[in-house]
Amino acid sequence: MGSTPTERASADGHPAAGRPLPEFVDWLFGVVIALSGLFLIVDGSVLAFTVDRGLLAEGIEDGTITVAVGTTELTDAESITVADAVVSWVGPGLLLTGGGLVLFAIGYVVVRHRAHRRARTGESVSSFGTFAVLGAVTTVVLSFIPVSPVSPAVGGALAGYLERNESDRTVSVGALAGLLPTLPLCSTLLFVFVGLLSGLFAIGQAGNAIVVGTIMLLSVGLVATVGAGLGALGGYVGGRLADRRGATD
Template identity: 65%
Template sequence: MDGEQHPTADGPLPEVVDWILATVVALVGLLSVVAGSALVFLVDRDGLAAGIEDGTVTVTVATTELTDAEALEVADAVVSWTGAGLLLVGIGTVLVAVGYLVARRRAHRRSKTGEPTGSYGTYAVLGAVVTVVLSFVPFSPALGGGVAGYLERGESDRTVSVGALAGFLPAAPVLAVLVFVLGGLIAGLLTIGQIGEAIVVGTTLLLTALLVATLAAALGALGGYAGGRFAERRATTSRPQRAPDDG
């Protein structure tokens, strides 16, 4: 942190919250590792070939009809790259959860000695978890950002940024996996000589992923602003009024 004091919630969140958040993030990472391992170790080229032959696996690229041999090349590349991406992103997510927990434990130890500490990162992660849990609700990044902004407090100038971070964090691992999917798709299309399709599909998918991530961050920022304003108004209305001076 930058060392500057920012008014936030009434007190630091309990350590149990850090453990819960780290556990949730680690579980998401482990699920990604399991999915990646399944693709890497259980799905092989022969199985894909059999699936394409009997129609279980279909590969369609825009309006281009692929032969079974071409479909196999593309499917094999996509599966290989996606499996590797899920593995790497999952392992990275678990490491982030461990690093987060270590950093928060150090912050709690510093707070016990009277050193100033902040919970900006914790609020962002908490908001991100809320976004994921409420992902079935439209515009859930705004809700997660609102929680983060409320905890950061309206007096702080970081409610918008913490909300944006809360909205973007859930999209970050998805974006990373999509990069691997895109890499596999482009590699497969280049293998069969579909250079034009590779450029068009790759550009479209990349722009779509970036748009989704940007929208999630923007909704989170909007929620963070609203949450901060609500916290500020709530603090103002609950503040005791001073009695007027007689003289």
């Protein structure tokens, strides 16, 4: 009996790239990503259009809200200026980030649909992107439970394990799986960064603005690097586990 595309094995005993994962899996991922984007859009809309600046000012003036930069506590007037600047930037930032996620979800589903259409004609199709997104979704889900510090490694391991059945790109798919979930967070932090800087410069706190800005930029880089690094490590481990399984089968 002839082998199907998913049954063909490469020279090292691993299946060659063939049929992608079922299309409903891609649709499921697309829906999850789009819903996440819509959630951010709702939050951004609340900040951008419904936050009462008057109530914000009252909260600062009566001590309910305290704004401090490092060890420096700002005056009420300075706090109002900085808080207003942050809200003014974070609201649109969440809107743009959420919109980006929705567009990514639509683009992902369209690209994967075309891949499935090619697969139905007998063409070999890679599932690299699907495995990376699966690892990213796993990372996000696990981030809500106690194993969250290593969730990128777990998501990367899953992606690497599955990718090893198609190619040797286990480390790269793991790194992508770990990096993807950090992008919305990094995007939001960048808008917080711009809001803080604009507010601090507006009140003449240029020195603090430079310090805070540097720390936030380093934080954004660290978040992305750690996510990708843990994902890459997980991808390597997942690939090794797949190799062991292949050796015992």
